[in-house]
Amino acid sequence: xxxxxxxxxxxxxxxxxxxxxxxxxxxxxxxxxxxxxxxxxxxxxxxxxxxxxxxxxxxxxxxxxxxxxxxxxxxxxxxxxxxxxxxxxxxxxxxxxxxxxxxxxxxxxxxxxxxxxxxxxx
Numbered sequence: 808x809x810x811x812x813x814x815x816x817x818x819x820x821x822x823x824x825x826x827x828x829x830x831x832x833x834x835x836x837x838x839x840x841x842x843x844x845x846x847x848x849x850x851x852x853x854x855x856x857x858x859x860x861x862x863x864x865x866x867x868x869x870x871x872x873x874x875x876x877x878x879x880x881x882x883x884x885x886x887x888x889x890x891x892x893x894x895x896x897x898x899x900x901x902x903x904x905x906x907x908x909x910x911x912x913x914x915x916x917x918x919x920x921x922x923x924x925x926x927x928x929x
Contacts, residue, residue: 842917843883845925848875856916865917879925884917 844861850872852859857866865882867875891912 840885842886843881845879845881847879850876863915863917865920881923881925882920884920887916889914889916
């Protein structure tokens with residue numbers, strides 16, 4: 808009887824590990840939000856949100872921007888779009904909203920870019 812009590816939990820443990828590990832992994836094969844482009848980095852193109860490169864606001868740290876200044880780089884990352892003031896339909900709240908803050912147009916942001924330095928063939 809004691810052997811049966813030890814054998815049953817052991818069998819459950821072995822059968823549970825028999826499943827493939829990829830069955831529980833969540834893979835994201837959606838590349839519609841993935842973008843890659845080449846640009847010459849200029850640290851004077853800084854804004855409060857990041858650096859304007861190729862029509863995108865790229866989030867790069869100040870230390871990294873010092874080392875990339877003047878170099879040609881390839882940036883790859885996931886794009887998120889922040890809605891601007893023009894894309895929002897004004898709601899009639901009965902109040903005068905003369906002071907609207909923010910960007911007028913939608914902006915495309917790359918928050919965690921992968922940066923690769925392109926070497927020039929000189």
